[in-house]
Every structure is written in C-alpha cells, then in structure tokens.
Amino acid sequence: MPRIPGVSTKEAGPLLRAMYRFARRRYGAVPEPLTVSAHHLPLTLAGGGHELAVEKASKVLPANVRELAVYRVAQRLGCSWCVDFGTMLQKHEGLDIERLRQIDDYATSPAYTARERMAIAYADAMSASPVTVTDEQVAELRAEFGDKGVIELTYHIALENQRARFNSALDITDQGFTSGDACRVPVPADAGATVRTRSASG
Template sequence: MPRIPGIPTRDAGPLLRLIYRFARRRFGAVPEPVTVSAHHLKLTIAGARHELAVQRASKSLPANVREIAVYRVAQQVGCSWCVDFGTMLQRHEGLDIQRLQQIDAYQTSPAYSAAERLAIGYADAMTANPMSVTDEQVAELRAEFGDKGVLELTYHIALENHRARFNSALGITDQGFTSGAACRVPVPADAATESAPE
C-alpha cells in the first residue's frame, strides 16, 4: 500500500473522474501513481500533459532501444511498479519480454543488439550515484544514434529516474500490468463500487 493512499473514484471531483476514465481506457486500469498524485491535481495535470508531449516528440530512437533503457532504469532503481508497467509497454510494442530475464547479462547476451547494449550501459551510467557517464560513452552513442537520438535517450533515462524515484519514495508497487490483471485492479477503495473499467 502506498505511503499516501490514492484518491478513490467516489471521492474524485469531475475533472479527476475524467482523468481516471481516460487512464482506464488507455491502460485497462488507473495507474496507482495517478491516484496518489491526484492529491495535487495541478501537478497531476501537468504530469499527464508532459507524458503525452514526450510520447509524441519521441520519434528519433527505435522503440526497442528507448524501452529497454527505460526498463533498465526502473530495474536499477528498484521500482517494481515501473518494471511492471514497462514490461507491459514493451509487450504492447511487440517486443520480446522474455529477454528481460537476461538483462543483467546484457553485455554478452545474444538477446540484445549492439545498439541496445549501448543504451543499457548509458542507463546504468546515468542512474549510478554519482553518475558515471564518460566522454567516450557519449561519443559511441552519437555515432550510433546521432545527436538527436542521444538527446532523446538521455531525456527518457532522466525521466524514468524521476518516475521510479517518485514511485519508490511513496511506496507505490507493482499493480498487475505484466500479468494482464491490471484491468481487474480497481482505483483504491473502489472494489465495492466499480467492478470493471468504464
């Protein structure tokens, strides 16, 4: 259970109910981070706008490279919610999620391409404390992805660090997106009032 309980639908105002409905239709369940951040509605709206804008703007990198780097950050930070949700997103992109079991051996595993290895290594370097990114590493990334691609990759890795640390700090854990059970996971305390997504 999160350290700050999420706002259930029955306690939500009209705008928050609309946000919940949109999230249900898009993901099959309202993501718990949304229900928790809903205590600060202006930040919830700002975050949703930002996420949509980032998604629309991110067209320079192949989805497999971007998603594997984001997944690695979630794994390294230890955010079970982000690992769960990120696995679902990769599955929806048609990516092989079985290979995620080999991610700790990414440097030698044939499950990962050279480009993916570069992205995972960069995610590790950016997520380390202190950061351990090197000039040589960025030069390799520029040669592989170009400046625009490196900026997109850097942005996504930094953004996932934000998400994963936010969720971990507030005790938000996995929700069942990977198993496909998320559509049966209600908004907090809604189990008695709502049985299915709208």
C-alpha cells in the same frame, strides 16, 4: 499499500474522474501513481501533459532501444511498479519480453544487439550515484544515434529516474499490468483503499 493512499473515484472531482476514465481505457486500469499524485491536481495535470508530449515527440530512437533503457532504469532502481508497467508497454509494442530475464547479462547475452547494449550501459551510467557517464560513451552514442537520438535517450532515462524514485519513495509497487490482474481493482474504493492488486511476480 502506498504511503499516501490514492484518491478514490468517489472523492475525485469531474476532471480527475475524466483522467481516470482515459487511463482505464488506455491501460486497462488506472495507474496507481496517478491516483496518489492526484492529491496535488495541478502537478498531476502538469505531469500527465508532459508525459503525453514526451510520447508524441519521441520519434528518433527505435522503440526497442528506448524501452530497454527505460526498463533498465526501473530495474536498477528497484521500482517494481515501473518494471511491471514497462514490461506491459514493451509487450504491447510487440517487443520480446522474455529476454528481459537476461538483462543483467546484457553485455554478453546474444539476446541484445550492440545498439541496445550501448543504450542499457548508458542507462546504468546515468542512474548511478554519482553519474558515471564518460565523454567516450556519449561520443559512441552520438556516432550511432546522432545528436537528436542521444538527447531523446538521455531525456527518457532521466524521466524514468524521476518516475522510479517518486514511486519508490511513496512505496508504490507492482500493480499487475503484466499479469493482467490490474484491471480487477482499477481505482481505490475509498480513501483508505488501494488500486493495487499484486502480480504473480510481486
């Protein structure tokens, strides 16, 4: 259970209920980070609008490159919710999720292309404390993806750092999106309940 329980449908006002309905239609369940952040509705609206705008604007990088970099951040930072949700998104994109088991060996694994390796290594460098990105690394990325591509990649990696750290701080863990279990309990039944049902890997 998260450190701050999610806002239940019963407690939600009309606008929040509409957001829950939209999320349920899109993902099959209401994401738990949404129900937790809903305690601060203005920030929830700002965050939701931002996520939709980023999604619409991100058309430069191939989906596999972008999604692998984002997944790597979630994995490195230990955000099980992000790993669960990100795996589902990759599956819906038609990407190979079986190779995610080999991501720790991305530098040598034949499951990853050279472009994907560059993006994953950049995600590692950006997510380190302190950041370990080098001039040479950015130069290689610029040569491969262009300036717009590097900006898009950097933005998504930074955004996933924000998501993963938010979820980890509030102990929001995997919800069962990958296993399909998340839709069993889409929103909290009451103020003390949780939206989460554990995935098989959780």
